[in-house]
Amino acid sequence: MKTRAIVSSVSVSVALLALWGVIAKLEWISPIFLPGPAATWQSLSDGLRHGELLHLTLGTVERMAYGWALASLIGIALGALIGISPLLRAWLQPTLELIRPLPASAIVPVAIAFIGLSPAMVLIVIAFGAVWPVLLATTHGFANIEPRLHEVGRVLRLSPLAFIVKVGLPNAMPDALAGMRLSLTVSLILAIVGEMLASQEGLGLAILQAARSFRSADLFAGVVLLGAIGFVSNSLLGMAERRALKWKQI
Amino acid sequence: MRSILDRLGWRGWVLPLTLLVLAEAAMRIHPVESDALARPTDVLNALAQGIANGSVLRLSAQTLAAALAGLALGGGLGLAAGIWFGLSRAASDAASLSVELLRPVPSVALIPLSMLVFGFGFRMEIAVIAFTCFWPMLLLSQAAVRNVEPRLLEVARVLGFAWWERVLKLILPAALPRIFVAFRLCVGIALVVAVTTEIAANPQGLGYALMNAQQSLRPDLMFAMLLWIGLLGWGLGAGLLLLQRAWFRHSLAQQP
Amino acid sequence: MNALPRTQHLQVVTPAQTDAPLIVFDQVALDFGAIRVINRLSFSMRRGEFVCVIGPSGCGKTTLLRLLTGLVKPSAGEVRRHGTPIAGPAHDVAIVFQDYAKALLPWRTVAGNVSLALEAAHVAKSERADRIRQLLAKVGLGQHADKYPGQLSGGMQQRLQIARCLAQEPAVLLMDEPFGALDAMTRQTLQDEMLQLVQESGTTVLFITHDLEEAIYLGDTVLALRAAPGERSSLAQTFEVNLPRPRDQLSTREEPEFLRLRRAAFDHVKDTH
Numbered sequence: 001m002k003t004r005a006i007v008s009s010v011s012v013s014v015a016l017l018a019l020w021g022v023i024a025k026l027e028w029i030s031p032i033f034l035p036g037p038a039a040t041w042q043s044l045s046d047g048l049r050h051g052e053l054l055h056l057t058l059g060t061v062e063r064m065a066y067g068w069a070l071a072s073l074i075g076i077a078l079g080a081l082i083g084i085s086p087l088l089r090a091w092l093q094p095t096l097e098l099i100r101p102l103p104a105s106a107i108v109p110v111a112i113a114f115i116g117l118s119p120a121m122v123l124i125v126i127a128f129g130a131v132w133p134v135l136l137a138t139t140h141g142f143a144n145i146e147p148r149l150h151e152v153g154r155v156l157r158l159s160p161l162a163f164i165v166k167v168g169l170p171n172a173m174p175d176a177l178a179g180m181r182l183s184l185t186v187s188l189i190l191a192i193v194g195e196m197l198a199s200q201e202g203l204g205l206a207i208l209q210a211a212r213s214f215r216s217a218d219l220f221a222g223v224v225l226l227g228a229i230g231f232v233s234n235s236l237l238g239m240a241e242r243r244a245l246k247w248k249q250i
Numbered sequence: 251m252r253s254i255l256d257r258l259g260w261r262g263w264v265l266p267l268t269l270l271v272l273a274e275a276a277m278r279i280h281p282v283e284s285d286a287l288a289r290p291t292d293v294l295n296a297l298a299q300g301i302a303n304g305s306v307l308r309l310s311a312q313t314l315a316a317a318l319a320g321l322a323l324g325g326g327l328g329l330a331a332g333i334w335f336g337l338s339r340a341a342s343d344a345a346s347l348s349v350e351l352l353r354p355v356p357s358v359a360l361i362p363l364s365m366l367v368f369g370f371g372f373r374m375e376i377a378v379i380a381f382t383c384f385w386p387m388l389l390l391s392q393a394a395v396r397n398v399e400p401r402l403l404e405v406a407r408v409l410g411f412a413w414w415e416r417v418l419k420l421i422l423p424a425a426l427p428r429i430f431v432a433f434r435l436c437v438g439i440a441l442v443v444a445v446t447t448e449i450a451a452n453p454q455g456l457g458y459a460l461m462n463a464q465q466s467l468r469p470d471l472m473f474a475m476l477l478w479i480g481l482l483g484w485g486l487g488a489g490l491l492l493l494q495r496a497w498f499r500h501s502l503a504q505q506p
Numbered sequence: 507m508n509a510l511p512r513t514q515h516l517q518v519v520t521p522a523q524t525d526a527p528l529i530v531f532d533q534v535a536l537d538f539g540a541i542r543v544i545n546r547l548s549f550s551m552r553r554g555e556f557v558c559v560i561g562p563s564g565c566g567k568t569t570l571l572r573l574l575t576g577l578v579k580p581s582a583g584e585v586r587r588h589g590t591p592i593a594g595p596a597h598d599v600a601i602v603f604q605d606y607a608k609a610l611l612p613w614r615t616v617a618g619n620v621s622l623a624l625e626a627a628h629v630a631k632s633e634r635a636d637r638i639r640q641l642l643a644k645v646g647l648g649q650h651a652d653k654y655p656g657q658l659s660g661g662m663q664q665r666l667q668i669a670r671c672l673a674q675e676p677a678v679l680l681m682d683e684p685f686g687a688l689d690a691m692t693r694q695t696l697q698d699e700m701l702q703l704v705q706e707s708g709t710t711v712l713f714i715t716h717d718l719e720e721a722i723y724l725g726d727t728v729l730a731l732r733a734a735p736g737e738r739s740s741l742a743q744t745f746e747v748n749l750p751r752p753r754d755q756l757s758t759r760e761e762p763e764f765l766r767l768r769r770a771a772f773d774h775v776k777d778t779h
Binding site: 004005008009010011012013016032033090091092093094095097098099101102103104105106108109110112113114185188189192193196197203204207208210211212214216219220222223226227228230231234 | 261262263264265266285286340343344345346347348350351352354355356357358359360361362363365366367438441442445446449450451457460461463464465469472473476479480483484486487
Binding site: 146148149151152154155156157158162166167170171173247248 | 575577595597599600601603605608609611612613614622623625626627654656674
């Protein structure tokens with residue numbers, strides 16, 4: 001049963017690829033807009049081997065990773081503090097709820113106003129935008145600790161710090177990791193937007209320039225790489241999540 | 251009096267209001283010439299003016315139109331595909347690899363492509379929004395259909411319903427609450443992507459006005475646009491949540 | 507701070523050896539908002555005594571335990587231990603909850619869960635492994651040290667909770683209907699295991715249950731509480747259980763004294779409903 005699924009899904013993907021190739025070859029859509037798979041592959045391999053593509057990819061990945069890591073640390077730390085204290089939650093929750101629906105990209109102009117166009121600006125934008133999913137998820141995880149566990153902690157006379165670390169954090173891990181996965185998506189998006197707007201070297205800027213110069217094959221190659229970054233980073237995080245939460249699989 | 255205040259959650263408002271009052275006072279005492287800071291009262295003023303002269307409403311209409319059109323297109327296709335995949339294991343299996351390969355492409359990466367094909371304007375923005383809304387709608391409505399209580403399906407079979415009767419009378423109504431939740435999520439996504447596209451490239455709508463204000467060194471207008479975008483997002487979300495509670499209170503045990 | 511001191515309470519003591527009561531409830535009252543749930547409750551517990559508490563829902567049985575942990579303070583009267591009022595949780599007072607699944611850490615192994623109590627007591631890392639092994643062996647979970655609570659049956663999860671409580675080397679063990687959610691066979695097995703454990707260590711036990719026969723089978727004393735006491739004392743009746751130890755599921759339950767107590771307890775319940 002499983003192999004049938006694999007075979008059918010691979011066939012469908014291959015068929016779609018072939019369809020793409022046919023449409024491009026027959027020029028049903030102008031090659032200015034739609035390069036064929038072959039042209040895309042050419043641009044991709046040339047760019048990676050001889051050109052800057054690898055360098056640009058690493059630039060984007062680095063940006064995304066640093067911003068995400070920073071956001072995760074801050075989000076978990078703040079989320080723990082806010083989540084565990086009903087008092088803090090009462091004071092802060094509405095402010096957080098007000099900021100949540102704001103598109104993270106809307107911070108970009110504000111950041112430019114304050115910091116100017118620079119790598120630091122992009123990093124701050126990414127961290128600021130990516131902190132919310134982690135913060136809110138971690139707060140939720142800490143706020144929803146089983147009341148019985150609170151009692152157990154008090155009867156065992158666990159110090160507040162010990163309780164947060166030994167009970168709160170593991171309990172909030174499923175929520176926090178889900179938030180971190182969302183944050184990763186946001187980080188990638190903001191890295192790309194940041195590069196486009198602040199003209200920072202990376203794939204985001206590269207595909208913008210490719211579009212402006214009508215180099216569709218390069219554009220597609222860049223998009224494929226960005227998709228690959230998204231895919232790989234998400235898979236890695238998914239694997240880490242499964243390992244950390246193996247007690248849940250029972 | 252106390253209980254009314256408590257119910258409104260007065261504590262939550264203290265922090266933002268205090269900060270605003272302090273900022274206002276500080277900037278009045280020390281008048282600041284800055285491209286980045288603006289007095290809260292100036293910001294509110296700029297927003298009021300924008301509403302009065304119609305520009306804010308016009309810009310909002312542009313952004314919302316693009317968002318809703320993109321949602322209708324992408325979300326509609328995603329819903330159809332999701333229902334199909336939810337009902338047919340064979341179809342969802344066949345599509346799985348393609349979905350996993352195409353889904354991780356970040357929406358903003360398509361902005362230059364869309365720009366290349368459509369130039370600037372509504373079509374370009376709608377295309378990006380449609381792509382972004384398609385995936386969550388697909389996956390969530392698929393899950394909603396799959397999640398229909400198997401016991402109900404057994405009952406339907408025992409009662410002798412034809413397959414299309416099963417879908418229309420049983421599966422869709424049962425999946426509707428979760429589909430609405432997915433819809434709510436996608437409205438938020440559509441709005442965010444619309445604003446992002448306008449910030450990054452498309453010269454129309456609220457996002458463009460925001461960027462414009464910053465570039466014209468009008469921080470009061472910039473914050474006014476930021477505030478308005480936030481209010482719009484919050485208002486849409488709150489409104490949809492109210493609808494959800496009104497329509498689906500009994501079907502959904504808890505709101506996500 | 508080093509490991510818990512090995513104090514005298516670990517020796518087996520008989521009621522005759524101790525005269526001063528260990529725990530005293532002195533005219534204790536407890537209000538939930540405007541409702542007085544417990545009123546003028548007075549009783550005492552000797553060291554090593556096994557006291558069972560029965561009563562209808564709403565009589566405050568569960569709250570009684572929390573008064574002894576110090577997590578709840580009485581609205582009137584005093585709860586004293588060793589003559590001083592209880593101010594807060596003590597290192598040697600342990601509580602076993604009825605909803606065992608909620609009281610265990612699902613992300614830690616069986617050994618890890620027991621370790622939590624040792625970590626809280628700042629037991630040195632080198633000592634922990636041995637203590638954990640001993641405790642798990644004592645409750646019969648020696649083979650399951652690396653499993654997760656989610657993989658254990660209800661009875662085993664409850665044993666795990668008991669093991670964690672024993673890690674505190676408790677002088678006082680509080681148990682809140684611990685076997686209520688288990689099937690009859692597991693319940694009987696755990697009852698006997700429980701009795702053996704507390705006999706060996708001379709722990710003082712306060713045991714809440716809604717099962718009248720269980721209360722008589724396990725206890726030296728059975729306290730019957732009433733709900734909505736009004737002006738009267740919450741303590742409706744006290745039964746002294748003069749049955750020989752060690753108890754046995756078959757023979758003890760056939761003793762004439764057991765049957766007499768059983769009849770008395772059932773009559774009491776019938777009268778108060």
